[in-house]
Amino acid sequence: MKVLKDILYKVSLTSTIGNMEVEVGDIVFDSRKVLSGTVFVAISGTQVDGHAFIETAIEKGAVAIICETMPEKLQGNVTYVQVVNSSKALGIMASNYFENPSEKLKLVAVTGTNGKTTTVTLLYQLFMEMGYQTGLLSTVENKINELTIPSTHTTPDALSIQKLLRQMVDAGCTHCFMEASSHAIVQERTAGLTFAGALFTNITHDHLDYHGSFDEYIKAKKKLFDELPKDAFALVNADDKRGMVMLQNFKGSGHTFGLKFPADFKAKIISNTLEGLELEIDNRQVWFRMIGQFNAYNLLGVFAIAVLLGEEEEEVLMQLSKVPGAQGRFDKIAMYGITAIVDYAHTPDALENVLKTIQGVRTGGEQVITVVGCGGNRDKTKRPVMAKIATQFSDKVILTSDNPRDEEPMSILREMEAGINPVDFKKTLVIEDRREAIKTAAVMAKKGDIILVAGKGHETYQEIKGVKYPFDDRQVVAELLNLLNKD
Numbered sequence: 001m002k003v004l005k006d007i008l009y010k011v012s013l014t015s016t017i018g019n020m021e022v023e024v025g026d027i028v029f030d031s032r033k034v035l036s037g038t039v040f041v042a043i044s045g046t047q048v049d050g051h052a053f054i055e056t057a058i059e060k061g062a063v064a065i066i067c068e069t070m071p072e073k074l075q076g077n078v079t080y081v082q083v084v085n086s087s088k089a090l091g092i093m094a095s096n097y098f099e100n101p102s103e104k105l106k107l108v109a110v111t112g113t114n115g116k117t118t119t120v121t122l123l124y125q126l127f128m129e130m131g132y133q134t135g136l137l138s139t140v141e142n143k144i145n146e147l148t149i150p151s152t153h154t155t156p157d158a159l160s161i162q163k164l165l166r167q168m169v170d171a172g173c174t175h176c177f178m179e180a181s182s183h184a185i186v187q188e189r190t191a192g193l194t195f196a197g198a199l200f201t202n203i204t205h206d207h208l209d210y211h212g213s214f215d216e217y218i219k220a221k222k223k224l225f226d227e228l229p230k231d232a233f234a235l236v237n238a239d240d241k242r243g244m245v246m247l248q249n250f251k252g253s254g255h256t257f258g259l260k261f262p263a264d265f266k267a268k269i270i271s272n273t274l275e276g277l278e279l280e281i282d283n284r285q286v287w288f289r290m291i292g293q294f295n296a297y298n299l300l301g302v303f304a305i306a307v308l309l310g311e312e313e314e315e316v317l318m319q320l321s322k323v324p325g326a327q328g329r330f331d332k333i334a335m336y337g338i339t340a341i342v343d344y345a346h347t348p349d350a351l352e353n354v355l356k357t358i359q360g361v362r363t364g365g366e367q368v369i370t371v372v373g374c375g376g377n378r379d380k381t382k383r384p385v386m387a388k389i390a391t392q393f394s395d396k397v398i399l400t401s402d403n404p405r406d407e408e409p410m411s412i413l414r415e416m417e418a419g420i421n422p423v424d425f426k427k428t429l430v431i432e433d434r435r436e437a438i439k440t441a442a443v444m445a446k447k448g449d450i451i452l453v454a455g456k457g458h459e460t461y462q463e464i465k466g467v468k469y470p471f472d473d474r475q476v477v478a479e480l481l482n483l484l485n486k487d
């Protein structure tokens, strides 16, 4: 049990009614999860306003209410605390409740449109290789050393973050690497966290359905850097137009990395093949298992963070060259002379990067067959753009379903088709069923060909009308290539 006044330490309060010394058993921000003796935080969300559930929360046993507007009817035995921002209050309260775990380890956030999962996973793998007890919060999985905890979000809610960090500290972790999505930053899921540093990878067209405009999306990312403590470091991609924007209001120590423009941390690509990347970093030539220019950025970012955290450069490069990287990110399945690549690319920029990477490692007359779809209930503007990119950089394209969610798969596919240049229709097929689409690609492929299955990466399901059906691109690809045994 904790005293309400203590868990409200550092929260901006507007007014209070009732006993601030009341003991609370837990913090809850969903009325459906309220138990007797808890404090309920009312948050105005994207779907509903949590303030509408204050009465229900009290009926279920909440002893204290945190809200932005005081309810008209007050109950005598309940404490009401009015705050400036409930979401922010939740983060700070959760940190106090779990005894500020982020202050007890080195916590680094990675933000940007693409490369977050890859970067934090590489950091986690690197620090584990270097012998540190390490935590990870990522889209694919959360880790406390070897223990895997399934992930529901790129960045969990504020309460879950603090709870996971507490478990990490209790398990002896000295470092944690986490993704900070723009949704999470805007919704204050990162409030109350003490960061040792943060990295900006890049920013391109995504999530405009949520943020409304590109400027708002940039502002969301920048907020993370604006709010970093003075003793933290910020590392930004110097080759991204918005890299320096992130540092504008930052008062701590700002650093840059890049392949093209002058930067504090620089790398040069020596060779880039389907087998791996050779980079020159810090006057040393190092071979890595990852493929493609974008991974040169990710690897350099990881190297720079490790150095900024005080690690020795040579040791970092030696260990980094061994790590495998994230699941479903340029995952290679080579069978019967055909190379299939499963990649999570689900934004125009990521798709273009992956396809350019494949073009860059092509050796001769092999064809590139791309299987790609776009998710339902998400940013529609990227649909025609992604189809156009797929046809631009592939010899054959099969448009198929991603996670259609509540939308009709064929209407998503028609929106994708609208972006295709008429001369490219002859190389494009539309096959709604994802398994059939992958099978067709496998049938079409000849020895030496490269099949890209884009969009779902590590996901093990396909979400159709509220139901998650088991579907793992990596398994389906391997199974179908095996079945068709091209020997």
Ligand SMILES: CC(=O)N[C@H]1[C@@H](OP(=O)(O)OP(=O)(O)OC[C@H]2O[C@@H](n3ccc(=O)[nH]c3=O)[C@H](O)[C@@H]2O)O[C@H](CO)[C@@H](O)[C@@H]1O[C@H](C)C(=O)N[C@@H](C)C(=O)N[C@H](CCC(=O)O)C(=O)O
Pocket (backbone or CB within 6 Å): 029, 030, 031, 032, 042, 043, 044, 045, 046, 047, 048, 049, 050, 051, 053, 152, 153, 154, 155, 156, 157, 158, 181, 182, 183, 184, 187, 189
């Ligand atoms: C659009 C969005 O981001 N929504 C997130 C947000 O929910 P919300 O505040 O909008 O929820 P809401 O339904 O309007 O409810 C408002 C409040 O009322 C409460 N409530 C609601 C109903 C009720 O009966 N009682 C009650 O108390 C809710 O618990 C909530 O506190 O806050 C919740 C808690 O943190 C998140 O779980 C939820 O993520 C939803 C499920 C989601 O799908 N989010 C995606 C878009 C997301 O966050 N993605 C990013 C990654 C994006 C990327 O890079 O690809 C991520 O970090 O995962």
Ligand SMILES: Nc1ncnc2c1ncn2[C@@H]1O[C@H](COP(=O)(O)OP(=O)(O)OP(=O)(O)O)[C@@H](O)[C@H]1O
Pocket (backbone or CB within 6 Å): 112, 113, 114, 115, 116, 117, 118, 119, 139, 154, 179, 201, 202, 294, 295, 297, 298, 328, 329, 330, 343, 344, 345, 346, 349, 350, 351, 353, 354, 457
């Ligand atoms: N630094 C990068 N720049 C551009 N594209 C990248 C970069 N790193 C990875 N990608 C591409 O973007 C896709 C998503 O990568 P990753 O999962 O690491 O990014 P993310 O930012 O975590 O995205 P999400 O939050 O949607 O998972 C990869 O599959 C790859 O194709």
